[in-house]
Amino acid sequence: MSQHALVRPFPGWRPPSDQVEQISAPPYDVMNRAEAAQMAHQNARSFLHVSRADLAFDDEVPTADERVYLAAAENYARLKADGALAQDPTPCYYFYRLIMDGRAQTGLVAAASVIAYDGDRIKKHEFTRPDKENDRTEFAWRLKAHSGPVFLTYRNTPALSALLERGASGEPTYDFTAADGVQHTLWVVSDAELIDAVTDAFDALPHVYVADGHHRSAAASRCRERWINEHGEPEAEAPVNRFLSVLFPDDQMRILDYNRVVADLNGLSAEAFVTALETDFEVGAPQSEAISPSQPQSFGMYLNGQWRLLRLKPGVGALEDPVKRLDVSLLSDHLLGPILGITDPRRDKRIDFVGGIRGMAGLSRRVDSGEMTVAFSMYPTSMADLMAVADAGEVMPPKSTWFEPKLRDGLVIQSF
Structure with a gap:
């Protein structure tokens, strides 16, 4: 298995099965402050206390305040110390199915290559906003972890469909329906043969596309750059060379306006x-x-x-x-x-x-x-338009696509 493979398995941090619905949370940026505050107030163990640590402060305190980053890191450490998050003992792939309004999409949770991102093998289609990119970089750096997955897509192939079907079979590790009606099902796979087959199949793709998470993927690149500035070039296997992602086939994607x-x-x-x-x-x-x-x-x-x-x-x-x-x-x-x-x-x-x-x-x-x-x-922008822009090496205006359903934060976390 190549050290420079497009995706690799990793030992994720994740909640116990009987607490996953309580601990995992919607993405930090899909709710306004009032909505997030209500959800966090009702659940002391929600990952929102990490991803939205600003909720503990007055409205006048900006999201990018030093106190917010300190609180996020402290709350994250507390979840780990309390056993609300535990790390898998070996590198795994995580097969993730979401069902919304009767429509299913199944993908792979994996550690994607920052080098592939920097080299445009992982293609972008949007500009980022500098303030949000700065915020996501600082947030990840303080946690030394990527907790919100980058949503990637690829042109589907029969071989990849068959592998996803193999991984997303049998008894799942997680299976719950969130308050918004979306069903989340996760299979944890440590089988070496299947892991190698999945790695090789994705590595055969010429490129994949960032669907959602441009700021998080840019932040991962900046975290690696910051690591190099502070510690020197990381070893090839160093987790800082990778970022948390979920890869879904293009024919299962849903874009809203x-x-x-x-x-x-x-x-x-x-x-x-x-x-x-x-x-x-x-x-x-x-x-x-x-x-x-x-x-x-x-x-x-x-x-x-x-x-x-x-x-x-x-x-x-x-x-x-x-x-x-x-x-x-x-x-x-x-x-x-x-x-x-x-x-x-x-x-x-x-x-x-x-x-x-x-x-x-x-x-x-x-x-x-x-x-x-x-x-x-x-x-709504179409998937064909998204890929055409990325293939041309161009970028869309900001906020051109809204993907549903949304992936959970804190479901699986990749540390570096």
Whole structure:
């Protein structure tokens, strides 16, 4: 088994079977502070006390505060000391099945190669936001662990399908349904023959793709770089050369819309804003019913308590370029930038992003509260578009894809 293989087994830290539902938690960034606080308050052993250690402090304390990182490391150490997390004695692969709304996807929990990530064998499709990348790097470095898996995908093959079926069979180690209705099932596999077959089969892939977790994978690369700066080049087998990942076949993936909310109209009145839209868009009549686009190059807009359908006019927009033709790019290039003055969505604090799992009500709620002024609903990016962008060596605008179901934090942890 090659030291430089794309993925390798690892001895994970994980909860006892009878405590896994209580300890594992949703990802740190899919809930707002109030939602996370309520969930953590109800469960003293939740991994949220590690991944969202900021909840122990006043709202004025930023997530990236030194006290937050110290608390995260202390809470993580306490879970290990209390036996809420224990390490497998040998390197394992973990086969992970999620079922949401009757739809199943099965993948492999593995330690992916940072070197493959740096060398673009693990392909990216989004820019990261510097503040979040800094935060995830510091969080992982303080824990000396990757607790939230990076969601990877690959073009499926019959050989890999057969191996996943072998691994995800028999009596599982974990099998529970979380409060959101998603069923999580995990098989722990230490069989050397199966491990070698899985490693070799994935290593035969020319590349895989980051689906979700660009900040976490970038943080893993930065942790390795920091290790080199402080300790010198790590040995080939050193865990810091790898990061926690779950690899799912592309034909089982589900992408939802990733919508936008904007704080103001860039000094325009509502009437002037709508008039400006008419240069590049066909603007529908206002209506009370929420609009979720049914096809590309169309957008729902919520403003002043009413929805309108926006359709890009024929001939507007580049349809050949794999990035420029994305709906998220078209909205940026023809509306957010030229009209609302948002030219850098990665850094501009006037824009925020709302995952499609929250529905159209999640958009109207942000506007009706007065926090935001206008919302835009998007048509979901396709897997074909994601791979086309990555294959071209390009990147999407930030927050182009929202994957469901979400993977659990603290289910299996990879230490370095």
